[in-house]
Amino acid sequence: MTSKTIRVYLLAVLASMVVAAGWWSTKASFTRPSSSVVDYSAQIFVDADGGLGFEEVRNLSPNDWTTAETDKGPLSLGYSDSAYWIKLAFRHAPSADDLLVIDYPLLDYVDLYQVSGEQLVSEYHVGDMRHFDNRPIETTAFSFPLFSTSTLSAIYLRVQSKGTLKVPLSFEDQSTLVERAQTASLFLGTYLGYMFLMIVTNLVLSAVADDKNYLLYAVYVFGMTTLNLNLNGVLFHWVWPQAPEWNPIATNLISFGTVFFQLVFVCRYLQAVSGWMKGAADTLRMLAVVGMLTSFVPEWYSVASLAGAFLVLASNLLAVAISLNFCLKREKRVLGEIYFAVAWVVMAIGIGVVALGVSGVLPATPMVNNAGVLASLLEVFFLSAALADRYEKERQARIDATLQSRREAQQRQMVERHMLFQATHESISHLPKKEVLLENWPKLREQVGEEYRVNAVLIHFEGYYQQVLAFGQEAAESLVHSLHESVRRLVASQSQYMTVDVEWNNDKAVVLDTLDLCLILVRPTGEDITKDLENLQLSLSEPQIYRDMSLEMDITIGVSQHLGNEPIRQTIRRAQVASKEASQRRLKVLHYRNKLGLDPEFTTVMMSRLKVALEQRQLKLAFQPQINTYDGSVFGVEALIRWRDEEYGQVSPETFIPIAEQSSMITALTHFVVDEACAFYQRFEQRNGHGIRVSINLSARNLADDSLIPFVSQTMDKYRVPASMLTFEVTETAIMGDLNSSRESLEQLVELGVNIALDDFGTGYSSLVYLKELPFSELKIDKGFLLKDAHTKRGAGLIRAAVQLGTSLGMTVIAEGVETNELARQLADYHCVLCQGYHYGRPMHEPEFEAWYKEYDNKRNVIGRQNEITH
Numbered sequence: 033m034t035s036k037t038i039r040v041y042l043l044a045v046l047a048s049m050v051v052a053a054g055w056w057s058t059k060a061s062f063t064r065p066s067s068s069v070v071d072y073s074a075q076i077f078v079d080a081d082g083g084l085g086f087e088e089v090r091n092l093s094p095n096d097w098t099t100a101e102t103d104k105g106p107l108s109l110g111y112s113d114s115a116y117w118i119k120l121a122f123r124h125a126p127s128a129d130d131l132l133v134i135d136y137p138l139l140d141y142v143d144l145y146q147v148s149g150e151q152l153v154s155e156y157h158v159g160d161m162r163h164f165d166n167r168p169i170e171t172t173a174f175s176f177p178l179f180s181t182s183t184l185s186a187i188y189l190r191v192q193s194k195g196t197l198k199v200p201l202s203f204e205d206q207s208t209l210v211e212r213a214q215t216a217s218l219f220l221g222t223y224l225g226y227m228f229l230m231i232v233t234n235l236v237l238s239a240v241a242d243d244k245n246y247l248l249y250a251v252y253v254f255g256m257t258t259l260n261l262n263l264n265g266v267l268f269h270w271v272w273p274q275a276p277e278w279n280p281i282a283t284n285l286i287s288f289g290t291v292f293f294q295l296v297f298v299c300r301y302l303q304a305v306s307g308w309m310k311g312a313a314d315t316l317r318m319l320a321v322v323g324m325l326t327s328f329v330p331e332w333y334s335v336a337s338l339a340g341a342f343l344v345l346a347s348n349l350l351a352v353a354i355s356l357n358f359c360l361k362r363e364k365r366v367l368g369e370i371y372f373a374v375a376w377v378v379m380a381i382g383i384g385v386v387a388l389g390v391s392g393v394l395p396a397t398p399m400v401n402n403a404g405v406l407a408s409l410l411e412v413f414f415l416s417a418a419l420a421d422r423y424e425k426e427r428q429a430r431i432d433a434t435l436q437s438r439r440e441a442q443q444r445q446m447v448e449r450h451m452l453f454q455a456t457h458e459s460i461s462h463l464p465k466k467e468v469l470l471e472n473w474p475k476l477r478e479q480v481g482e483e484y485r486v487n488a489v490l491i492h493f494e495g496y497y498q499q500v501l502a503f504g505q506e507a508a509e510s511l512v513h514s515l516h517e518s519v520r521r522l523v524a525s526q527s528q529y530m531t532v533d534v535e536w537n538n539d540k541a542v543v544l545d546t547l548d549l550c551l552i553l554v555r556p557t558g559e560d561i562t563k564d565l566e567n568l569q570l571s572l573s574e575p576q577i578y579r580d581m582s583l584e585m586d587i588t589i590g591v592s593q594h595l596g597n598e599p600i601r602q603t604i605r606r607a608q609v610a611s612k613e614a615s616q617r618r619l620k621v622l623h624y625r626n627k628l629g630l631d632p633e634f635t636t637v638m639m640s641r642l643k644v645a646l647e648q649r650q651l652k653l654a655f656q657p658q659i660n661t662y663d664g665s666v667f668g669v670e671a672l673i674r675w676r677d678e679e680y681g682q683v684s685p686e687t688f689i690p691i692a693e694q695s696s697m698i699t700a701l702t703h704f705v706v707d708e709a710c711a712f713y714q715r716f717e718q719r720n721g722h723g724i725r726v727s728i729n730l731s732a733r734n735l736a737d738d739s740l741i742p743f744v745s746q747t748m749d750k751y752r753v754p755a756s757m758l759t760f761e762v763t764e765t766a767i768m769g770d771l772n773s774s775r776e777s778l779e780q781l782v783e784l785g786v787n788i789a790l791d792d793f794g795t796g797y798s799s800l801v802y803l804k805e806l807p808f809s810e811l812k813i814d815k816g817f818l819l820k821d822a823h824t825k826r827g828a829g830l831i832r833a834a835v836q837l838g839t840s841l842g843m844t845v846i847a848e849g850v851e852t853n854e855l856a857r858q859l860a861d862y863h864c865v866l867c868q869g870y871h872y873g874r875p876m877h878e879p880e881f882e883a884w885y886k887e888y889d890n891k892r893n894v895i896g897r898q899n900e901i902t903h
């Protein structure tokens with residue numbers, strides 16, 4: 033229902049009301065001629081304390097009476113508690129079926145005595161303070177049948193009321209009275225119907241719009257309607273005819289109550305009521321409450337009803353002031369608010385007219401007498417229009433808000449989806465990350481039938497750093513991404529590779545880290561997959577063109593078969609191990625063949641065995657010397673962990689370190705290594721009279737662990753190891769996991785005074801900018817970097833560039849995996865004089881190392897490069 037239709041509907045009802053009212057007012061005239069022309073004189077006697085009876089009044093001397101002017105319309109006797117006696121003497125008596133009518137329903141006591149000759153022939157005692165049933169004719173106006181008119185000589189009328197005394201006398205024949213009563217009840221019925229409709233409509237609106245304003249408004253309309261009904265004597269007639277004592281109570285209670293709800297409604301509706309108006313509203317509301325309470329004290333009725341009348345007028349004027357003020361203050365005048373203000377203006381005028389009518393200033397025409405009812409009709413029309421307008425506005429606002437929030441939700445969803453994509457995909461190639469595979473795996477697994485074998489295929493790009501050093505970071509990155517692109521294109525059409533990124537781009541390749549991609553290969557059991565993989569390797573090994581340069585990266589592939597229901601990450605890990613081995617052994621494709629057998633529970637078994645070994649301190653350290661080839665001296669040692677399992681024999685750290693890294697076991701393992709390495713230092717010093725530099729490897733998880741720093745600090749104290757003699761080696765992959773927390777840990781380590789080495793340089797993939805920011809004092813060039821390339825011309829250039837890079841960043845450069853003196857010389861040529869490798873010594877347990885050290889002859893290893901020493 034829009035505001036417009038509501039208004040139309042209100043208007044229709046109002047129009048019918050006006051028509052009814054108009055018709056009724058033409059019918060109902062106060063100077064109604066009776067069927068015969070009645071001619072009478074009226075005299076008034078005021079009995080101040082109201083104690084005189086009929087006989088006493090009848091016997092009063094004529095001088096006690098004053099003559100009333102009957103031709104000036106209804107008798108208006110003012111606001112008085114006194115009893116008024118009116119004596120009517122007829123010059124021309126009314127006809128037999130005439131009735132005497134007093135058309136004012138608010139008289140408390142009306143006593144009528146008819147005298148024929150000297151005889152009292154009939155008497156009636158009616159009024160609002162007496163039972164309704166006492167009335168000879170049951171109408172809300174007082175009407176009395178007349179005694180046989182030919183003999184009627186006088187009528188004595190006694191009226192007394194707490195409130196306004198009006199005695200509009202008339203003589204009417206029965207049929208006119210009936211007609212008038214019908215018209216009146218039609219009018220009242222229409223009025224009631226209209227008000228009832230308004231109340232119901234607003235109750236419904238209140239429920240639908242969940243807005244208390246409509247409820248308050250309905251209550252106010254209800255109050256006003258009851259007030260009007262009460263003032264018209266309708267309630268007395270129909271609701272409590274046997275309980276006249278309710279009349280005064282009801283009048284006051286309802287008028288105070290209406291004032292109360294009116295003010296609550298107005299203030300609530302216009303919310304921003306403040307200043308003196310708010311003060312006035314609060315005061316009037318309080319007075320209304322007091323008024324309601326005093327309504328129950330009969331003695332205070334007159335005062336209270338007078339106060340009630342004033343309060344009704346005052347609160348309406350206040351409502352006018354508040355709503356006009358609101359209208360004027362608004363920059364943009366809204367139709368609804370204008371309606372609202374007009375409603376109160378109309379009501380204030382109506383009440384004013386009623387007040388003036390009651391006090392006799394205005395003549396008692398039907399319009400004046402019914403100004404209250406008419407005003408309330410108009411008021412309700414305007415208020416309803418105002419509320420309909422507001423309802424429509426709020427409805428529109430709600431629709432707008434809903435649309436807006438839906439738009440926002442859509443945008444949010446889009447952003448979230450984008451963020452989710454960013455988080456789960458590689459930034460440039462947009463290939464999915466490992467998490468996508470791990471999450472989708474259970475569903476993907478279900479698609480594979482019994483007769484198929486699932487394999488994890490790990491594609492590793494070799495020599496990223498060589499490319500960086502030879503052609504620059506940009507070229508190398510572009511090469512890596514064009515390789516990603518090649519893999520994506522190549523496998524897209526090959527159905528044996530599984531679609532992994534079902535939710536986004538239907539990609540098949542997963543990025544583990546930028547240099548490692550993973551595919552899931554599904555082939556029937558028993559079929560050889562080597563050919564597939566060799567083809568893949570071959571296609572990817574083709575040179576990539578970058579800005580007219582032909583760039584090349586070595587590709588190695590590791591494969592592992594998915595076993596039973598093991599988590600796919602285990603399969604991937606084995607494929608990684610295979611690819612690493614492939615790269616070391618310079619193979620193109622290598623299947624994971626565990627020396628320990630393909631036990632699916634392998635990791636779990638290893639984990640528990642390693643745990644026991646660690647608890648029982650069965651692990652040992654081996655120490656590998658690092659030589660300074662300038663003078664052949666021993667620069668330091670790297671501590672490398674060794675584990676000999678009773679059942680599996682010697683297990684490589686490349687196998688069990690990743691397993692330990694999967695749980696918090698790595699913490700215990702590192703603590704063990706730190707403790708053993710420091711103990712070694714102390715013993716070494718005691719035996720040889722001087723210390724030796726010791727390097728210790730850290731895992732990614734150690735950097736995120738709060739216990740590391742305090743533990744290192746304690747252990748150094750325990751074995752009296754000078755901080756400068758310790759070096760911690762970390763790989764860039766370990767750091768890049770969580771750059772900020774790694775940076776923090778590294779800085780704390782530096783604060784302890786120990787050295788930090790960047791391990792495995794040349795195998796990773798990170799922007800050199802980051803490395804610059806971190807507090808490394810040593811750079812370890814990975815053995816893979818040297819083993820493959822040193823002998824080629826390009827390789828030599830790369831090694832030179834790597835050394836220069838480290839030097840320029842202020843780091844001590846150590847080469848790892850130096851297996852020949854030739855390589856050592858080459859390195860020395862590039863100003864790298866620190867070497868570690870089998871050429872000088874394998875990793876040795878302490879007794880062997882001790883023996884080696886005793887035997888060590890530094891002269892053997894002097895290469896020396898005058899003027900140019902780097903460390």
Ligand code: C2E
Nearest residue numbers: 672673685686689705729730731849850851868869870871
């Ligand atoms: P890494 O830090 O790169 O250690 C150097 C590896 O190269 C050692 O293998 C060492 O034996 C080997 N190596 C040394 N010289 C030569 C050479 O001339 N030629 C060849 N081909 N290899 C050489 P290892 O001891 O098997 O250790 C493997 C990896 O295990 C280490 O690589 C390191 O990442 C990890 N690791 C070893 N010990 C620990 C440890 O105590 N804690 C942690 N977190 N990781 C460790």
Ligand code: CA
Nearest residue numbers: 670729761791
């Ligand atoms: Ca190392």
Ligand code: CA
Nearest residue numbers: 792814815848
């Ligand atoms: Ca290394």
